[in-house]
Amino acid sequence: MTSVNNPLPRQEISGPATARHSSRLAGRLDAAADKSCSHRAAILAGLAGGVSHIEGMLESEDVLAALRAVEALGARVERTGPGQWTIEGGKWRDPDEPLDMGNSGTAARLLLGAASRFSLTAVFVGDASLSRRPMERVLAPLKAMGAMTGAAQGGRLPVRLTGGNLIAIDYTPPVASAQVKSAVMFAALGARGQTVVREPVPTRNHTENMLPLFGGNVSVEADPAGHVITVPGGQSLTACDLAIPGDPSSAAFAVAAGLIAPESELTVAGVMTNPARFGLYDVLKEMGAHLEFTPAGSRCGETLCDITVRTSQLKGVDVTALRAPSMIDEYPILAVLAAFAEGETRMRGLGELRAKESDRLSSTAALLDANGVKVEIEGDDLIVTGVGLAGVPGGGRVETRDDHRLAMAGLVLGLGAQAPVSVDETAMIATSYPGFFDDFSAIGANID
Numbered sequence: 001m002t003s004v005n006n007p008l009p010r011q012e013i014s015g016p017a018t019a020r021h022s023s024r025l026a027g028r029l030d031a032a033a034d035k036s037c038s039h040r041a042a043i044l045a046g047l048a049g050g051v052s053h054i055e056g057m058l059e060s061e062d063v064l065a066a067l068r069a070v071e072a073l074g075a076r077v078e079r080t081g082p083g084q085w086t087i088e089g090g091k092w093r094d095p096d097e098p099l100d101m102g103n104s105g106t107a108a109r110l111l112l113g114a115a116s117r118f119s120l121t122a123v124f125v126g127d128a129s130l131s132r133r134p135m136e137r138v139l140a141p142l143k144a145m146g147a148m149t150g151a152a153q154g155g156r157l158p159v160r161l162t163g164g165n166l167i168a169i170d171y172t173p174p175v176a177s178a179q180v181k182s183a184v185m186f187a188a189l190g191a192r193g194q195t196v197v198r199e200p201v202p203t204r205n206h207t208e209n210m211l212p213l214f215g216g217n218v219s220v221e222a223d224p225a226g227h228v229i230t231v232p233g234g235q236s237l238t239a240c241d242l243a244i245p246g247d248p249s250s251a252a253f254a255v256a257a258g259l260i261a262p263e264s265e266l267t268v269a270g271v272m273t274n275p276a277r278f279g280l281y282d283v284l285k286e287m288g289a290h291l292e293f294t295p296a297g298s299r300c301g302e303t304l305c306d307i308t309v310r311t312s313q314l315k316g317v318d319v320t321a322l323r324a325p326s327m328i329d330e331y332p333i334l335a336v337l338a339a340f341a342e343g344e345t346r347m348r349g350l351g352e353l354r355a356k357e358s359d360r361l362s363s364t365a366a367l368l369d370a371n372g373v374k375v376e377i378e379g380d381d382l383i384v385t386g387v388g389l390a391g392v393p394g395g396g397r398v399e400t401r402d403d404h405r406l407a408m409a410g411l412v413l414g415l416g417a418q419a420p421v422s423v424d425e426t427a428m429i430a431t432s433y434p435g436f437f438d439d440f441s442a443i444g445a446n447i448d
């Protein structure tokens with residue numbers, strides 16, 4: 001048995017890497033566990049009375065940061081086997097030290113919300129990338145509920161939070177963000193009164209879906225004007241056993257590799273099909289991708305499918321801004337695929353990408369530019385001129401800017417490009433997809 005503070009048995013990979021043209025990628029991978037669901041399972045189990053057993057947890061750096069914080073806040077957290085965690089939750093207390101959120105915006109924002117329902121004081125810190133990202137978007141509603149917060153200039157980490165005695169609010173987040181919604185929902189569980197969150201543009205709904213599994217009370221009204229989520233206050237949660245579904249965002253990298261590497265056919269198994277996460281796959285179908293979705297049961301109320309992909313000549317498309325929340329993490333890899341498509345792809349309404357692990361609008365454009373692909377940013381839109389399956393020059397060095405998805409997207413580009421593509425750092429890939437190199441080696445990708 002391993003406590004969350006002991007290192008997990010894993011080969012550390014760091015430093016630059018180079019991907020070379022590869023063909024005949026083949027095989028069957030199990031999708032990596034979903035990062036969003038793993039975060040929510042760790043936090044909800046940490047809040048719930050009794051012992052929860054979580055199977056298939058994503059053991060990535062981001063999720064480990066959340067698990068360590070939940071333990072430091074008073075839960076008993078134990079790793080009982082690969083991906084298997086036992087968490088005994090309850091009332092949270094002052095942690096002895098600052099809570100290190102590492103690179104994880106989700107851990108930071110969701111835990112700020114969850115911790116604020118208790119009478120405790122905690123300091124949240126993060127790495128260089130996370131310390132540049134906006135926290136005011138969660139601090140504002142938490143302050144409106146009565147939490148006291150002190151943040152570095154511009155509402156950044158480090159943040160000092162004192163919670164307790166919260167009152168319910170009726171809140172419409174100014175940005176479409178599942179993290180903001182979830183932070184308010186977690187805080188609402190301990191507030192006086194009934195909290196309402198109004199989402200004009202619905203975002204991923206894993207908090208809404210998972211809360212009832214822990215005995216939580218939440219109602220969601222969906223109408224054309226958006227979603228209205230209501231959470232009564234004064235709730236206590238009870239432990240449950242659950243299994244984490246596969247991550248459509250991580251699966252996207254192997255699917256993309258299968259689309260662009262010649263003569264490939266591969267399957268990624270157990271991918272969650274939640275429509276709030278499946279936007280990329282809908283767009284890929286519109287682009288002419290050979291994708292087959294085979295139903296593969298369900299996990300913790302989410303349906304799963306196996307995705308089989310074959311090399312495909314894609315065509316450029318216009319991706320509306322309304323799709324953005326259902327594929328917000330997939331734009332770097334979609335932009336890479338757009339380079340291998342025929343014709344122009346315009347991805348609209350990507351302002352939120354500026355607030356990710358890097359400014360993903362500019363870092364994605366720079367990734368393509370460094371590899372001979374014509375790309376423009378017009379306002380909040382990204383426009384890529386595709387040159388067809390065999391036409392992407394490659395040969396560039398990608399600046400990853402502490403961003404895991406940039407690193408993985410750059411390496412996938414190299415698998416289909418004419419000349420090798422290198423990325424300047426790979427250590428942060430472990431924040432979301434620690435098995436990336438093993439999985440890509442298993443399907444025959446030439447990366448070293």
Ligand code: S3P
Pocket residue numbers: 035036037039106176177178179180182203204328329352
């Ligand atoms: C996440 C929500 C998204 C996403 C992030 C995970 C979540 O962020 O980019 O990787 O688990 O709630 P926003 O909700 O801030 O867009």
